[in-house]
Structure formats: C-alpha cells, structure tokens
Amino acid sequence: MSEDAISRFPIAPRGELPPDLAERYDDVEERSGFLPNIHAALAWRPDEARAFFAMHDALMDKETPGLSKADRELIVVATSAGNDCLYCVVAHGAVARIRAKDPLIADQVATNYRQADITPRQRAMLDFALRVATRSATIEDEHLAELSHHGFDTDDVWDIGAIAALFAQSNRMAHLMALRPNPEFHLLGRVPRK
Amino acid sequence: MSEDAISRFPIAPRGELPPDLAERYDDVEERSGFLPNIHAALAWRPDEARAFFAMHDALMDKETPGLSKADRELIVVATSAGNDCLYCVVAHGAVARIRAKDPLIADQVATNYRQADITPRQRAMLDFALRVATRSATIEDEHLAELSHHGFDTDDVWDIGAIAALFAQSNRMAHLMALRPNPEFHLLGRVPRK
Amino acid sequence: MSEDAISRFPIAPRGELPPDLAERYDDVEERSGFLPNIHAALAWRPDEARAFFAMHDALMDKETPGLSKADRELIVVATSAGNDCLYCVVAHGAVARIRAKDPLIADQVATNYRQADITPRQRAMLDFALRVATRSATIEDEHLAELSHHGFDTDDVWDIGAIAALFAQSNRMAHLMALRPNPEFHLLGRVPRK
Amino acid sequence: MSEDAISRFPIAPRGELPPDLAERYDDVEERSGFLPNIHAALAWRPDEARAFFAMHDALMDKETPGLSKADRELIVVATSAGNDCLYCVVAHGAVARIRAKDPLIADQVATNYRQADITPRQRAMLDFALRVATRSATIEDEHLAELSHHGFDTDDVWDIGAIAALFAQSNRMAHLMALRPNPEFHLLGRVPRK
Amino acid sequence: MSEDAISRFPIAPRGELPPDLAERYDDVEERSGFLPNIHAALAWRPDEARAFFAMHDALMDKETPGLSKADRELIVVATSAGNDCLYCVVAHGAVARIRAKDPLIADQVATNYRQADITPRQRAMLDFALRVATRSATIEDEHLAELSHHGFDTDDVWDIGAIAALFAQSNRMAHLMALRPNPEFHLLGRVPRK
C-alpha cells in the first residue's frame, strides 16, 4: 500500500456509509475535531463495525466508582503496548492523557507500566490486564482474589478483563490492517487545550 | 467456585433474559439440543452478549466460495489451541468435526495443525491465523501476499484475520470466566448422527 | 510421505519382526484390538524398540499407592500437550479416559490442565511434570518438597519426573517420524464399552 | 524511593562534581535548557560516568555519510523499546524527533518499527539492531551481508551493532536505577520550536 | 541434599547391584578410570538403568560412515547445552573432546555452536538436533530434506533425531536428580594423555 494509506483494506467512501454509521461518524468527528482512522477502516464491513462499536461503548463509555474512564484507557494503553500496537497505543494514549489529565502517563504506561506514576491499586489492575492480554491461560482464582483485595468488585474485575480481551481483538485487527493513527493523536493531551 | 460452576461470574436466570436474548437462546437450544455455556455465561451483560453474537454471526455464519464454514471453524480451533482455551477448543472442535464431516480433524488441528490432514491452502490459512493470534505485530505485506498466492481474495484475508482476532478476544473471556464446555461437545461429530 | 503414511521412516513388515517383538506386538494387538502405530514405527530399529518398551513398562505398567495408572497417563497427556505431540496426546488421551473412567478428563488436561477436574494433589503432580517437560533446568529442592507436602514419596517423585522425561523423548521421536495416531484412539473411552 | 526520585541510587550534589564532569554538565544544560537525568544519576560514580559519556560520544556524536545522527537515534529508540526502557525511549525519542525533523517517527519506531515511515535501508538497519539487542547469539555472516547489500559499509555495520550494544548496557543501567526521564523530553520535537 | 551428594535420590550400594549391572559398571570403571555418576545414580532403579543403557548403546556406541562417534557426542553436547544440563555438558563434553581429538570443540559447541569450528555438514546436523531438542513440533519434511542435501541418509537422520530425543530424556533425568558430574570429566581431553 502507499505510505499514506491508513489501511491495507478498502476504505468505504464517506458518502456511501449506511445512515446509522454516517450519523455516528459525523458525531464523533464533531466532538473530536477529526475522525479516528479506525472508523474509516472498519466501514467497509458495516456489521462488524457496528458490533465493534457496540462492544467498545459497553466497556469504555462507562464511568463506575471502581473503574474510572481514565483507568479504562490505561488498561488499553498497557495491553496494546504489550501487543506492540501502534494505532491503539497512540490513539488511546491520547485519550488516556486527556482523561487522566496527565501529559506523561501514557508514555510511562506504554513503555514500562512498572515504572509509571500509578497507585498500587492501578498497578494490580494493569498486572491483571497484562495477564489477560498475554497469558490468559494462566488466570487462576487467586488472581481475581488479588483484585478483590485491592477493592475491585465483581463488575470491575469483569470490566478489566473484558477491556483487555476487547483490545486483544482490536490490536490484532489494527495489525491486520496496518492501521495508521491520525497524526492529531500524537500531540493530544500533551499541551493545554486552548 | 464449585467444581460444576460454568463461570466465575454470575449466571443470569434464564427466565429473566431480555426478550431478544431469550428468543436467540431458545432458538440455539432447539437447533443444538442444548444451550452452549457461552450463552449462559454472557447473559448477565446483555449489551456485551449482543455485540459478541453480532460479531460472531458476521464472521462465522457465513459461507463464501473462498472460505467454507468448516474452514472458519478450523481457524477457531487452531488459534484457540494456540491460546490453550478449553471451552473454544472443545466447543468449536465439535462444530468443526460436523462442518468438515471428519471425526479426526479437530484433534489434529488442536494438537499440532502442522500434522493435520489439510490442504496446502488450508495450511497457509492456519499459518496466517496463528500469526494473527500469537504475534500479530509481525504481520507484513508479504504474509497477505502469500495468502493471495493460494487464491484467497481480499475478503477472505480479512475474514481469516478477523476470525483469529475475534477468538483472541473470546479465548481471553473464556479464561477470565473459567468457562466450562458443555459435556455434549466432547462427543459431537465423533460418531454418526442417529 | 503420502497422506496415509504412519511415519516418515521405513516400516518393517510385520512378518519379518524378531520373535520377541512379534510376540509382544501380537499380544498388544489382541488386547487392544489394534496395534498402536508406535509399535510399527519403531520396529525397523529392534534394539531401540526393545529399550523403549522396557523403559515404558517400568514406568507405566505400574500401579502404586501413590501414583495410579490413571495418574501416570495424565502426566503423559499433560506433558505431551505441552510439547504439541499429536500421537501421544491422542493415544494416551484414550488410555487416560479408560484408566480414569472419565470421558472428559483427557480433553481438559490436554487443552489446559489448570481448568481440569482434578484434585489439588493431581494439580501439584502436573505442575511438576510440566516443569520437568518444559523447563527442567529450573528444578530446585523446593519443587520436590512441594510434592512431598502433597503426600508423594520419593518413589512417586521419581516416577512423576521420569515419566515426564520419557515422554520428552517419546514426543520428539513422534515428531521426528510424523507419527500418525491410529483412528481408533480418537473415540476410545468416550462412549461406554459394549 | 519517593515518587519524584530520579534514581534508586545516591545523587551527587551538583556542586561537588569533579571539575571535568561539572564543565560537561554545565555545557549540556546550557545547550539543552535542562540537564538530562542520566547525568545526575551517574555522577556518584565519576569514572563510570566518564567512560559512559566517552563511549556515547564516540558512537552518537558522529555524522557519517552512511549513518546520520537521526539514524543513530532511531537505533537507540527501537532497541530501547525492545527492552521496555522508559528513560531511553522518552529521552532519545525526543532527540530522534529533532534530528529527523519528524514529530511522529519516534512513537512509530518505539511502538512497532515495522509500521514506521522509514526506508527499506532503515528497516534493514533496525532489523539488525534489534537482532543485536535481543538475540545477538544468532548473528551470522549473512546478516552483515544483508546490510552491505543495502549500502552500509564496514564502519556503518560496526556502528549499528555498537550502538545497539551500548544501549543494551544503558537500558539495563536505567532499569537498575529506575531512572526517570525529565518531563521536558516528552514534548520536545513534537511542536515547532519558537 | 549435602553439597557433595551426586543425586537427590538414593544411591544403591555398589556391592548390592544386580550381577549384570555390577559387571557393566566394573567394566566401565576399568576402561574410564572412574565410574561416571549417571551409573551410580540410576542403579536404584535397575530396570530403568538397563533400558537407558540399552538405548544409549544402540545410538551412541555406533560408528557409521555418515555419523562418527565424535559427531554423535557433539549432538549430545549441543542439545544438552540447549537444555542447560550440567552433567551432560560436562561429561559428554569430555567424551567429545576425546573422540574429536580437539580440546576446544566442546566449549565452543556448548556455548554457541554457531561459532564452533565445524563443517557446514555438521552445522546442519546440529541445527536439526537443536530443533528436535527445543521445538520438535515444528519439524517438517523440508528439515529432513535439508539433511539429505548435506549427504545424511535415512539412518543418519533417524540417529541425529533419536540422539537428541534420548538426551531430552537424559537431561531431564539429570535435572530431576541434580546429578553432579564427576570432577574428572572437567579436564579430560583438554591435555594430552600421558
């Protein structure tokens, strides 16, 4: 593919999207100022795009007492870095910086979360997320108990694991597509918004 | 959890399912003779269940000239075995035996697909699927070209990769839940149907 | 080799076996109803065949208070699965089902023994066997002590380790030969004997 | 150590540095606007600090026809990312952005250099550097020949390997110290200099 | 166990050995000048000792046009080093030095056989042996064909693989026992025999 291509697969013309996707994409673009490339890249498979966004929203567009939106993004950054996924690290790194209001946290978590400025509770969260991401066959009851010990309830534990699992899929799709992050993501959340 | 539990997480009572899931589950149970445990285990999170089944149907309930339903199941078995996922190997092993009308193929593909009775085209398909499943960061254009060389078109390549990616997620969810396969799966497709 | 070949190496004609092997093979075939392919495949090297069967009998044809024949077969299934050995997983999976009188146990142990319906004592046994099979240089006194803690005596510990070691050899021979399991094994122990 | 500590080891007071190091540090600080933490962290061992900077300058403060300063920094970023080294990825990522005049290149190379916007020649350079960094025992004549094929001469090949080797050391020192990158590095080279 | 123990398991008193083992051990001791510890360590399990020595003799006490005794020992050294087996590297390193009449070859092959002073044919032999030893599930027809290309016949290929497989077992037994090499081995073959 050409160097500027955002995906190895066909990109559906924006004007030919099914109405529900068109509406969603317009909405995202208006809020973000640009349309993240994952949207454009999935559009040629509308049913899969809908299923992906539905799963994404159920797990990520959610703020609970036990797991903030910033925490959820840190799980994405840490596990996507464990999978060497350029798109997800850059795009969700940007969102993590914004949600956590911390310009340094995404680089720390992406490179070596053991050295990041996070709480012991967040460390336990990321340890578990990485286990789900990279060696899930070794999950045992004791690992869930460790999360309980840090105050995560049943719903939180599911969410941590399910987010890591969703991005196991998402990282692989990004690698399949050679999905290119929008340049805007690299700088987002690093400097104060005007 | 008790030895007979099918999941580490809550199981929604069958009678309390949202109508759309209730209908789907009844339908699956009628066709299969039993309800695969993945359905019961996901039901406490209806939105995620719907998203998972929507993605599953888009990729697996599909028969194309380039990729049969049996091929799709073999991808699931091979990649789930690569992830040591008990539920997915046993459940989709059963479906693969039935779809391929071959009582031995699932054990072969699950243990070492390099020794399975498959065509060179299927071998290339599984080599790529395993790359997606276990080291997707190393995917390069040449690997997609190798699939083209075996006659897979753009849609086929996407499907092979997307099925491997979906079960990367699914395997991790099964491990998170310690999801137990229904006993019926172990024997399905091994003996002639009455 | 042709698709139906049972080995990459020469198969000695049954009628030309040395008398001691001929007698053994006839005996095995009469008891089992068929001759497991490992016998046919090793016969062109009679001295090695004799040495292999002698070691096998010394470790596997043995029932002790601390280690049942079923336990011994589970060690073979778990470590052979760790080595991705088709012949050993399928053949000894069949024997394990029969010895343990459990149609599900072999699939569980072969795919992910951490999720199998086994006792904590058996879990410790398989943890140690897998260590011997896949990273034996890391064995330390504490690992043997852990087995003692579960009630295994000195002979048991040796047997667990020696069985894992024997199948480290056997798995590699099967891979060298591309040894094909007899079709009969796939179904053995899954349905009640007539 | 406290969250703000830059190292697990003692930090020599700036005013007590040996004159040669004091001069060097003042010079670096004047040119960069701040003193990179590696300087402060090594100062309690002046002989080692001198040896490290001497080796660093010999390999990095060098612009040759075959290997630009930007190329040298990309080798550092790619291999340090292979070692999950927070300090080196963040600090040399900044320098790489400046040297290459490209605000995106460091994030690309740090996350998955296979997807970075680099030339085939640079790709061969990074493939070799990663081999040196992560599996140097497998280096064979053919790998050096591959570099020659891309136009790297004997000096270039040595430099690529020697830079990867130097940062194998440096990454390990940073991990030993839990060396913290200066916050300034995270933003450097991402926005136009005023 | 005490620091000087040669095994974690019981050592049968020399005077209580079965006659056939006693005779063999006397013979070995007379020829070598000392009794290699593997003999003493296996003696408490006479049937297993006999089976092991029978397999060992069938594969190692053999000189064929395609595979010299020195070559056979190099296979043991290379694969045992791949498994980090102290006893086998030291004991068979000594035998390899003697058989190959080369005081340096064992250290080379044990540390990194890619740098050893061996022929391309021997290199192919060791590449295959290491594949058998460390990732035998990946053996394919092409790897055997590569050996043929170097002039190894069917018997040679079997022997190379079978020796690697035998020492996969032997290395694991040595690790299980924490088998200690006789001090004599360390120097054997390094200086001219008087």
Next chain:
Amino acid sequence: MSEDAISRFPIAPRGELPPDLAERYDDVEERSGFLPNIHAALAWRPDEARAFFAMHDALMDKETPGLSKADRELIVVATSAGNDCLYCVVAHGAVARIRAKDPLIADQVATNYRQADITPRQRAMLDFALRVATRSATIEDEHLAELSHHGFDTDDVWDIGAIAALFAQSNRMAHLMALRPNPEFHLLGRVPRK
C-alpha cells in the same frame, strides 16, 4: 572470514596502536603471557577501546568487602552464558577459575548456576545479575531489597547490576565481531600453575 580470524572486523596492526593503547596492551600481554583477543579486536576503534577498558577497570579491577574479584567474574560468566557468548564465557571462565581458586566453578556457573557450588549469598547475587542481563524491565524495589537482605550494600548492588549491564554490551560486541577466544583460556585455571 577465514576460520582462524579472530574478528569479522579489521585488526589494527600492533605496531600502529596509539601509544597509550600500545602500553596497555604490552602490559596485559606481559602479565598474562598472551594478549586476549578482545584487545586486538577493539583496537581499530581507539576511542571505543579506551572507553570500554575504562568502564571495565572501574567495575572489575576492584576488590571490596562485599564483592570479591572472584564474585565479579562469576557475574560475568553467568550472564555471558545467559547470552550464549563464547568469548566471554571462555575468557572470563578462566579468570573466574583463577580468582576463585576452583577448577570446576566456571563450568558449573556457565552451564546452570542453580547447580553450582556457591553460597546462598552468591546465588542471590547471580539471580539478580541474570535478571539484569535478560529481563531488566522487570526489576523492582523488592529485588534490590532481597540483595540487602543478603548483606549487599548500595555500592555492591550497583556493582552487580553494572557488571551485568557492561557485559550485556560486551557479549553483543563479541557476537557482532564473532570474536574468537584465545586457545590459552580454555585450560587456564584447570591445572595447577607451574
């Protein structure tokens, strides 16, 4: 390169060395009886040679209450063996034998340090050194605390880590060069000095 070459890179003629290196090399040769090949191989890059020897001397030519010269050499042998570095294992194995006055220790530590005749304190030292050498991103405060528990002070901990880091570099340089150990090293320290 020819079989007898000591490096893949140019060897500076001894008579053309800069005076400081010439003096150092003469001195080393006089004390050792031969010039270790690392000297000859680095000489074509005088600045890098000087920096390497300066770092080497600062960490290795040092005897402290907490870390003897023999201990320092054992760290080099263990970590170089972890990296499969022929030159460093053979050359520093010789020095370790001499410093420790033990003809067996280097072979033990090089093959599997878990089985070596070392104290628990030395075992903790090598465990940490190997962590630095092979997975330094996982170093946490607890690992340094473990060393303190064994009586190593802050300077000792730094030295253990810094030696492992220096040889991470040195091993990679040796692999880059295919550096050949001087034959003399293989026997040094194995037999009493005349």
